[in-house]
Amino acid sequence: MAAPNFRAPKGTRDIFPPESTRLRALIDEFAVVAARSGFGEVISPIFEDLGVFRRLGESTDVVTKEMFDFFDKGTPPQRLALRPELTASICRAYAEHRPVPPWKVWYEGPQFRYEQPQAGRYRQFTQVGVEVLGTDDPQADVDVIVLAAGFFESLGLRQVELALNSLGSSGHQGSRVAYEQALRSYLVAHANDLSAQSQVTLERNPLRVLDSKRSQDREVIAGAPVMVDYLDAESAAHFSAVRAGLEAVGVAYEISPRLVRGLDYYTRTTFEFAAPGLTGAQNAVGGGGRFDGLVEALGGPATAGIGFALGVDRILLACDAEGVFDTPFCGVDVFVVDVTGGTEALKVCTDLRQAGIAADRGYGGRSMKAQMKLANRSGADFAVIIGEDELRSGEVTLRHLGDGTQQRVARAALVNQLGKKRAL
Ligand code: AMP
Numbered sequence: 001m002a003a004p005n006f007r008a009p010k011g012t013r014d015i016f017p018p019e020s021t022r023l024r025a026l027i028d029e030f031a032v033v034a035a036r037s038g039f040g041e042v043i044s045p046i047f048e049d050l051g052v053f054r055r056l057g058e059s060t061d062v063v064t065k066e067m068f069d070f071f072d073k074g075t076p077p078q079r080l081a082l083r084p085e086l087t088a089s090i091c092r093a094y095a096e097h098r099p100v101p102p103w104k105v106w107y108e109g110p111q112f113r114y115e116q117p118q119a120g121r122y123r124q125f126t127q128v129g130v131e132v133l134g135t136d137d138p139q140a141d142v143d144v145i146v147l148a149a150g151f152f153e154s155l156g157l158r159q160v161e162l163a164l165n166s167l168g169s170s171g172h173q174g175s176r177v178a179y180e181q182a183l184r185s186y187l188v189a190h191a192n193d194l195s196a197q198s199q200v201t202l203e204r205n206p207l208r209v210l211d212s213k214r215s216q217d218r219e220v221i222a223g224a225p226v227m228v229d230y231l232d233a234e235s236a237a238h239f240s241a242v243r244a245g246l247e248a249v250g251v252a253y254e255i256s257p258r259l260v261r262g263l264d265y266y267t268r269t270t271f272e273f274a275a276p277g278l279t280g281a282q283n284a285v286g287g288g289g290r291f292d293g294l295v296e297a298l299g300g301p302a303t304a305g306i307g308f309a310l311g312v313d314r315i316l317l318a319c320d321a322e323g324v325f326d327t328p329f330c331g332v333d334v335f336v337v338d339v340t341g342g343t344e345a346l347k348v349c350t351d352l353r354q355a356g357i358a359a360d361r362g363y364g365g366r367s368m369k370a371q372m373k374l375a376n377r378s379g380a381d382f383a384v385i386i387g388e389d390e391l392r393s394g395e396v397t398l399r400h401l402g403d404g405t406q407q408r409v410a411r412a413a414l415v416n417q418l419g420k421k422r423a424l
Helices: 019-036 050-054 087-097 138-155 175-189 196-204 215-222 233-248 312-322 344-354 368-377 388-393 411-423
Strands: 047-049 069-071 079-082 103-112 124-133 161-166 267-274 284-290 305-311 334-338 359-361 382-386 395-400 406-410
Touching: 019 103, 019 124, 019 138, 019 312, 047 050, 047 087, 050 079, 050 087, 087 103, 087 124, 087 305, 124 138, 124 312, 138 161, 138 233, 138 267, 138 284, 138 305, 138 312, 161 233, 175 196, 233 267, 267 305, 284 312, 305 312, 334 344, 334 368, 344 359, 344 382, 344 411, 368 382, 382 388, 382 411, 388 395, 395 411, 406 411
Parallel strands: 334 359, 334 382
Antiparallel strands: 047 079, 069 079, 103 124, 124 305, 161 267, 267 284, 284 305, 382 395, 395 406
């Protein structure tokens, strides 16, 4: 029987070096930027009880259609799901452990959504993000938005645009209720002009209709009432304070009155970052907002929260489009060529690596020519060449692969000498 022809599952990718090195470097940069603003990393499980994600809202596509869920082998079996995003997990962790607020955390890792894959949209993708739990101070909103903007800047991105909106407050007295009524009446009156999908969405949650990117819906959405005209006094004051904060530190934004974002839990501040270099619906490189009710919905105390998630895969595409954040060097410093067939290459490599010098070698006792080819391909600056002659005299030949110059060096002095050259 022929061996099966396995492929990575639809919507997933194998990421090889050097692209994997670039992705790691981007996450490392985010870690630096987040730590500089006082955020600590949280590492939470990749799967959770399905109920945790259900709290994201029953009219959210991510919950209703896109969940990778399964039963474990327990009795009775527990229904689990791969995380589609991390805010719910972070709020579950907060409700469970009750850390001292304000709790400022950052995260990175893979997320899973059963979506129709296309360029920049995958079923497994990587996000980085932050959350601040336990304060409703609008300056916390400003701080996280400024952090994201600063991160894009540190990558060299210059064209990322920030769209800002307020969704008002939910609850009985909240401005959301009055707005939703106005929006529903408007959309019902124009339902015949909406796409079939949006007509269904309208039944469940009129706000979600604003999120439609379908061209058929565009005209109706353009004429819809906007949330900012319905804000209650507190939400309006909060929104003004966020805007004033952004202006105080010179972060440019556009008010985008129809920005509702894909997840149901947002209240007050919502924002999105778009990279115009990316095409159409896939140009959102990140977004976030306030989720003041989510910890409580997950069994914790009433807790305000603000945060964002950025799509790493798409940010890298945006970097390609702007020609910034090049792939970092991911080769070795030194390549050891040994034609003596003994253990000398093994020993030299071990010594170099212990001294912090990245070193590699060939395997299988291949010819000098074949090993030199590997050395040139490795990206190393230097080859250390060991022949019978060198072995006898306790030396090695150190060859600069760029200009071809070479010299004999005492084996005992090699690590020291390479260390010095590397420091130059
Ligand atoms: P969200 O969690 O939906 O607010 O998404 C935040 C960011 O994650 C988006 O702006 C995208 O950059 C990225 N993202 C969301 N879904 C996907 C996906 N299926 N594939 C790649 N990136 C995604």
